[in-house]
Amino acid sequence: MTTHAAQSQQAPEDDDAHPDVHPAAKPDANSDANPDAALQALLLARHSCRAFLPAPVPRNVVERILTLAQRTASWCNCQPWQVAITEGAGTERLRVALQARAQTADASPGFTPDFPFPREYRNEYLARRRESGFQLYGAVGVARGDRDAYRQQEMRNFQLFDAPHVAIITTDEALGEYGAMDCGGYVANFLLAAQANGVATVAQASLAMYPEVLREVLGIGPDRRVVCGISFGYADAAHPANSYRTRRAELPEVVSWISG
Secondary structure, three states, rough: OOOOOOOOOOOOOHHHHHOOHHHOEEEEOOOOOOOOHHHHHHHHOOOOOOEEEEOOOOOHHHHHHHHHHHOOOOOOOOOOOEEEEEEHHHHHHHHHHHHHHHHHHOOOOOOOOOOOOOOOOOOOHHHHHHHHHHHHHHHHOEEEEOHHHHHHHHHHHHHHHOEEEEEEEEHHHHHHHHHHHHHHHHHHHHHHHHOOOOOOOEEEOHHHOOOHHHHHOOOOOOOOOEEEEEEOOEEEEOOOHHHHOOOOHHHHHHOOOOOO
């Protein structure tokens, strides 16, 4: 989930009988045969989509994604997440409001997310962040040092990458970081549930930069804290922003075994 960027519904058995369901939402008939392989396939296929087609996701598919994500484990089973999902004119209203706020960022006091953004990126975390950014910029033809082009690509976040929907995830303010951590698990499960139903996603910390806009447009109460957003829809596979994949660290880079 990045500021420069970085996918369940039981699909019908017969698409002809259910024309509102996107063909990609139909799961593999053998997906239950090997749960480990099915999970691996979803994890390998999922990526942060940064260009969407305009076609909306059918409501029953979105509800299936939400039903699966609702199984997320949480601290004391609090299930602190609340999800505001836009569609149609609601998405356009939010898109316009976010772009307007982001365009005034240089002249305004900046941004005040409900949860502090990282103080800094160091060592391997900085290296991974840079690698991901350069992959994106390279894919869309942004030359290194071209600040105007960087800014244009940054603004794509607030255009929601043309997605027809966005989900804004919030937690109860009294639960603090633990509520936010539970919401992180919810976001991960939402992404996989969406992928299982042929729906592309991108989790966006950038949308949490302007919680005041989200509260005004979406009617989010003062007792809620914005964690992040998830733009989702069907991927524009031909768009260069969707042409690359990021690397994952090898296990020795992140795992220590304590055997005695």
